[in-house]
Amino acid sequence: MNTILCPHCKKPVEISEAFTAQLEQEIRSREHEKHQADLTAVKKKTEELAFKKAAEEMDLALKDKENEAIEARERTKKLQEEMLGITKLNRELKIKDEERERELEKKLDERSEEIRAKAQTKAEEEQYLKIKELEKQRADALKEVEDMRRKLQQGSQQLQGEAFEAEFETQLLQHYPNDKILPVTKGVRGGDVVQEVWDRNGNYCGKILWELKNTKTWSEPWIDKLKSDKRAVHADDAVIISVALPQTVKFAGYRNGVWVTERSFVFPLADTLRAKLIQLFIIKNSLRGKDVKMEALYNYLTGSEFKNRVEAIVEAFSNMQTETEKEKRYFMNKWARDEKNIRQVIDNTYGMHGDLKGILAAAVPEIAGLENVFALEEGEPKKEA
Numbered sequence: 289m290n291t292i293l294c295p296h297c298k299k300p301v302e303i304s305e306a307f308t309a310q311l312e313q314e315i316r317s318r319e320h321e322k323h324q325a326d327l328t329a330v331k332k333k334t335e336e337l338a339f340k341k342a343a344e345e346m347d348l349a350l351k352d353k354e355n356e357a358i359e360a361r362e363r364t365k366k367l368q369e370e371m372l373g374i375t376k377l378n379r380e381l382k383i384k385d386e387e388r389e390r391e392l393e394k395k396l397d398e399r400s401e402e403i404r405a406k407a408q409t410k411a412e413e414e415q416y417l418k419i420k421e422l423e424k425q426r427a428d429a430l431k432e433v434e435d436m437r438r439k440l441q442q443g444s445q446q447l448q449g450e451a452f453e454a455e456f457e458t459q460l461l462q463h464y465p466n467d468k469i470l471p472v473t474k475g476v477r478g479g480d481v482v483q484e485v486w487d488r489n490g491n492y493c494g495k496i497l498w499e500l501k502n503t504k505t506w507s508e509p510w511i512d513k514l515k516s517d518k519r520a521v522h523a524d525d526a527v528i529i530s531v532a533l534p535q536t537v538k539f540a541g542y543r544n545g546v547w548v549t550e551r552s553f554v555f556p557l558a559d560t561l562r563a564k565l566i567q568l569f570i571i572k573n574s575l576r577g578k579d580v581k582m583e584a585l586y587n588y589l590t591g592s593e594f595k596n597r598v599e600a601i602v603e604a605f606s607n608m609q610t611e612t613e614k615e616k617r618y619f620m621n622k623w624a625r626d627e628k629n630i631r632q633v634i635d636n637t638y639g640m641h642g643d644l645k646g647i648l649a650a651a652v653p654e655i656a657g658l659e660n661v662f663a664l665e666e667g668e669p670k671k672e673a
Contacts, residue, residue, distance in 0.1 A: 311597075331488055338465035349458060378429050385422050389415075453480055453500050456529070456554075463555060464562065466490075482521055483558075485565045491573075494565035496558070497523035501530040508534075511546045518546075525561050529554055 392411055453471070460469045460483060468484040481498040499514050510528055518526040527547040534541075540549035540557050549557050 314597075327488060330490070334488070334490070335465065342461050342465060345461065346458065349454060353454060374429050374432055378426060381422060381425055385418070388418065456498070456500060457481055459555075460558075463558070467562075482523065485562050487566050487569065491569060493562075493569040494524040495522065496561055496565075497521055497526040499526070499528045501528060501532075503530070504532055506530065506532040506534050511544050511548075514546050515544075524565060527554075527557065527561075 392415070396408060396411060457469050457471055460467070460481070464483070464485075466486045466488060468486065470482040470484065472480055472482060480500045483496040483498065485493045485496065487493055497514070497518050499510070499517070501510065510530075514526045514528060517523075525547060526545075527549060529549060529551060531550070533548060533550060534543060537543065537548050540547065540553045542548075547557060547561075
């Protein structure tokens, strides 16, 4: 129990904890309503600015992606033309080889029998050297084609990874307009995307580091690298988004200090991590300024506003008590009247039943319900039918 001094009689007055809690609840309600009104205005303005900024960034991103797609198509077209040229060169070499063979056979037929053996030996030697040369040219051409095919495939995978990274940043901006999405520059340690979590009041709550992988096999060293990047950027949580997951992870899971998830489970995991960071911020923030709140509460309890509210509550309880007493007296009178009427009905019924038995004797049947009523009136135990 807490006490305060009465401003009139200067005597201590006890205040119950329930009453104090009720007052605190009213204070919180007024502060919450005021806070909600301010929050709604700030939220509306923030959403308008975020929407405008997101639209501008979306237009720039789309234009940049269109330029990248055009450049990629041009590079692909150039590589295809180079591959066609190599294939054409291979066919021409093969045709020239066949033509040389036919010319050589024709010359051998026109020569005389005396020099056939020598010419044939020399031709075979030349043919062997030419075949070796053609085989070397063919092997070099096939090697160049394979190198170009591998470069083309690597370029395609890199473009796919960059496209997914840009799409992921755009989706983060759309889902969380209050947050700041910061892409990490290529070659700089720190993952791929950094998400700074901000609540609706503009308070910074934490940081999430995202690493995107577009390979068909899982690599365990990714976790150690991301943990190091997490420390480098001072992130609260780190997540690997990968097509291939560890055998122990089905959709998403926590592995050695790092979250691992597939693409379809990214935003449910992001919602959970954001909610955790915001809740931790609220808890930390609630522990600040306790002395200021206690001083404000003391000023309120000793002020005239609190006194007026207590008087209003006491007056309301007095009115309720008066109304309750009136209803109690009304129902007591009503029950007394009803009991008197019931007694008259029972007495008259009993008298009528006795008159009939005196006139008709045994011809009057026994009425079980009536006997039970009589038994109750006389204080006897109720008979079973």
